[in-house]
Amino acid sequence: MVLVDRTNHHLFQPLLYQVATAGLSGSDIAQPVRTILRGQRNLHVHMAQVEEIDLAGRSVVFDFQRYRLEYDYLVIALGVRTNYFGNDQWAKHALGLKSLADAYAIRERLLAAFERAENLPDNHAERTRQLTTVVIGGGPTGVEMAGACVELGRRVLKPEFKSANLSETRVVLIDAGQRLLSTFDPELSERAKRDLERMGVQVKLGVRVEEIGEGYVVAGGERYEAATIVWGAGVSPPPLVKTLGSQGVALDKSGRIEVGTDCAVAGQRGVFAAGDIASCTDGAGVRVPGLCQGAIQMGDHIGRVIMADVAGKRDAVKPIKYRDKGTMATIGRSSAVADVGGWKTGGFVAWVLWLLVHLIFLIDLRSKMTVMLKWIAAYVFYKPTGRLLDAPKA
């Protein structure tokens, strides 16, 4: 069995926004794949980029020495990347948040902006720009980033800056739709908006981004000067998936791979897709959502199907049945929204629930303990730990 990944680690993505806002270190939410799977004797792990999936040749080509590996079973779980909807020139100004490198880039920009604000003379016009962050996209990533950014400036860092007044930290959250968290219950969307506004975030709904450049965003006819711009507005499958389309694999309109209730690609023996790049409707007609829990359940199901197939009992495996364990998004300190088994709640209760669930799913005990310790430090003492800036490379 061979596992190939471009990075060497598994990343707990739901907490990535905390790395981006200096609350946690990368190593708190990511573990080397080799370490997680060190007990698997029959598994080889390779850190490599897949350059080609050749379905007719039943093989995969890696970047190292153009090595070609033939497969009996292939599970495609490439994940998605930030999508600028045809405006790729925006990428260098509006940072996406999908990888650790993305999170470090946002963190560096955010922290450097506060430092620059502190270095500017009083009442300098540029200070406003340095203290402004624009977050584009009102999904969970956007909501969590906006809340964490405003808290970072106004509460965490404020006492440590003497020249710049960090109460003036400004965060603008922009979404083209009519409500935040569009996949949640409308009541929770409203709650999230109210809580964010109470914290000082300006929420702009029904507003389209028209232009993004160095230090500014134009949206809904208005120009926002902002040193930090975060893009959480959309994702799409990587280019490699498109090459499957031209090899006869059915893709849905957002470019994801269509799979059956066995998570298999129709017409391709032994080929499966899981996670955000798979478009799957379960046995009961429910669409498996592009969430952590959807990916985990698809992965589990594929494991069962392959084992049954090897044993010659593939027909015995029932169609995948998606179990919705609930959805939640954190808004800030002591505030979140949660929808668990139809129970909709917000505020402190939802926040504690969020803390517990996210701790439980962190992969190893050491990380759980470190993250808990850091959260306690952050909550009680407002001392986040991921705040290191190196001198600019010169």
Next chain:
Amino acid sequence: MVLVDRTNHHLFQPLLYQVATAGLSGSDIAQPVRTILRGQRNLHVHMAQVEEIDLAGRSVVFDFQRYRLEYDYLVIALGVRTNYFGNDQWAKHALGLKSLADAYAIRERLLAAFERAENLPDNHAERTRQLTTVVIGGGPTGVEMAGACVELGRRVLKPEFKSANLSETRVVLIDAGQRLLSTFDPELSERAKRDLERMGVQVKLGVRVEEIGEGYVVAGGERYEAATIVWGAGVSPPPLVKTLGSQGVALDKSGRIEVGTDCAVAGQRGVFAAGDIASCTDGAGVRVPGLCQGAIQMGDHIGRVIMADVAGKRDAVKPIKYRDKGTMATIGRSSAVADVGGWKTGGFVAWVLWLLVHLIFLIDLRSKMTVMLKWIAAYVFYKPTGRLLDAPKA
């Protein structure tokens, strides 16, 4: 009071080699200066580069907007940088270890080399190079890096790599002198050499480096193929210190600022120097060494001198008296050498002593607890935590 630094953090340098060898995260050994000093109401912190020290004009010029700040008292504590002794073209191949960025660069090179070794076909000649690290310089940095590198490959990572045999991890430690740890007692130098060799490090003494290029080192007429090359052979003050020399400040032959027993620069009212860039002989004729403890004691002393000066009682301050609290260097798991108050010891006892001293001096409680937790995880389970590699930027 104004504190200016190129980075935003204080770095606990003695543990930097553990960040470079994936044992710790940067945030475990560094804290933002603002956080450490948040209680100081009369202190402004600026993250900036000092571009000019103008002694005649009694002012300092920063890089941001060429801002000029006049001083009554100036404490120069710039630290030193890696010195390639006129071979600056070696810098991109042989990595120094002075900053967090340096440590991350070494870590990335080291971990990527193991990953490349795993991707290469069996018995491929290139594998040997990928598994080889050359460390240049037999001082504490070199000794600690060599020990940690060989353990990382042979003990920590070995069980997780299935194709490459990490028992073949090779570390060569090169020094031009006749013994390791030349500032320690010769008996401890011998002990360190024996312990390193037992762990599998090849120690080459009395050997001069002749050439360094992409993936190789030539030393003592021999060529070493190595994917990772670490330079711990020397340091020198930054160029800014040289400009003081041309303003009439006495520099010693290694370019450090000569200071009196009050840590002040002769002939310059209110100007002091501390740490590795200061050359100081104490009241009893003992040279203050370029160690953590020397820098801390000089800093303390300068504080006392300035306070007395402000109070008009400068003459009441006695000359600095260096207190040698002992020196130690760790060699590997369960092994170190220590010289504390004339008591020379090695092995497990010295190692426990080393652990305790380094934990005590870490700045805050949260870091102490996290580092302790990580060390326990590393010692008991061989699970270091700083092992994340991102996909190469493409």
